[in-house]
Amino acid sequence: MGLSFPPLTAAQFAKICKIALDEAGLNLLPTKQTMVATRLGRRLSRLAIDSYDEYLALVDAPDSHERLRMVAALTTNVSRFFREAHHFELLRRQILPELIAAARSGQRVRLWSAGCANGQEAVSMAICLLDQEPAAHLLDIRILGTDFDPSVVRYAQLGTYHHSMLGGLTGDQVARYFTKDTSARSYRVDVRITQMTLFRDLNLHGHWPMPGRFDAIMCRNVAIYFDRAHQDALWRRFWSKLTLDGHLFVGHSERVPSGFGYQAHSTCHTAYQRSRA
Numbered sequence: 694m695g696l697s698f699p700p701l702t703a704a705q706f707a708k709i710c711k712i713a714l715d716e717a718g719l720n721l722l723p724t725k726q727t728m729v730a731t732r733l734g735r736r737l738s739r740l741a742i743d744s745y746d747e748y749l750a751l752v753d754a755p756d757s758h759e760r761l762r763m764v765a766a767l768t769t770n771v772s773r774f775f776r777e778a779h780h781f782e783l784l785r786r787q788i789l790p791e792l793i794a795a796a797r798s799g800q801r802v803r804l805w806s807a808g809c810a811n812g813q814e815a816v817s818m819a820i821c822l823l824d825q826e827p828a829a830h831l832l833d834i835r836i837l838g839t840d841f842d843p844s845v846v847r848y849a850q851l852g853t854y855h856h857s858m859l860g861g862l863t864g865d866q867v868a869r870y871f872t873k874d875t876s877a878r879s880y881r882v883d884v885r886i887t888q889m890t891l892f893r894d895l896n897l898h899g900h901w902p903m904p905g906r907f908d909a910i911m912c913r914n915v916a917i918y919f920d921r922a923h924q925d926a927l928w929r930r931f932w933s934k935l936t937l938d939g940h941l942f943v944g945h946s947e948r949v950p951s952g953f954g955y956q957a958h959s960t961c962h963t964a965y966q967r968s969r970a
């Protein structure tokens with residue numbers, strides 16, 4: 694079947710846009726119509742379905758798993774260890790020393806990678822923690838990674854990365870925090886990282902079952918897909934999930950507007966601290 698699908702009709706595209714907005718706040722611009730046809734064409738091939746109409750009927754079926762899969766297929770899962778490295782420098786220099794001291798005195802520390810893709814962001818945070826406190830995994834420090842795409846969450850849960858995905862890590866970090874598998878094509882994260890991280894399915898626009906607050910949230914290169922209303926709702930929800938002086942990191946082309954109770958760090962326009970009571 695390949696990728697020889699006809700273009701989407703205006704009605705089909707409008708229907709897909711509505712589902713993507715309702716389910717996940719995705720703002721699909723008209724310029725994305727070809728991209729949408731290509732991505733969904735791959736789903737059709739995979740499911741051996743011949744037409745978009747047949748596919749959309751499957752998406753519309755009650756309790757359809759394909760609804761979420763369709764929306765997930767419309768976003769990109771690209772990530773990288775230590776992506777936007779200045780955030781991890783800020784974390785190391787200004788945020789972690791205090792959090793590690795708190796954890797050493799018995800307090801709980803929680804970090805969240807929201808829209809974690811294959812888990813590289815959460816693993817990078819774990820490496821920063823272990824660099825500063827090699828026994829961090831024995832303290833009450835946990836890093837939650839969540840994504841609405843079940844396939845990337847499963848990947849992150851396995852904790853095994855193909856060697857082509859190790860970009861962003863130094864040789865020393867690979868040696869200290871990964872074990873080569875027997876074929877030498879994949880690298881498994883250290884058990885200390887596995888102990889500190891937890892990966893779960895979660896739609897950022899759905900229910901958040903986590904009871905406590907987070908000391909830092911990274912939600913980077915995720916909100917860029919959302920329309921303004923869903924972005925604003927997210928900044929408000931993150932605010933109420935942060936500890937009183939918790940930190941929020943967003944992607945390089947994202948900004949949290951003023952009026953949401955955050956103050957940008959003086960050295961970085963995409964890192965914020967909760968500022969309003």
Ligand SMILES: C[S@@+](CC[C@H](N)C(=O)[O-])C[C@H]1O[C@@H](n2cnc3c(N)ncnc32)[C@H](O)[C@@H]1O
Pocket residue numbers: 717718765768769770771772773776807808809810811814839840841842845895896897898912913914915918944
């Ligand atoms: C480009 S990746 C960013 C990964 C990582 N945060 C980074 O910056 O490297 C965007 C991720 O956000 C996820 N995502 C998009 N919309 C989402 C939503 N409504 N709820 C949860 N995850 C979502 C996608 O599945 C994808 O894995």
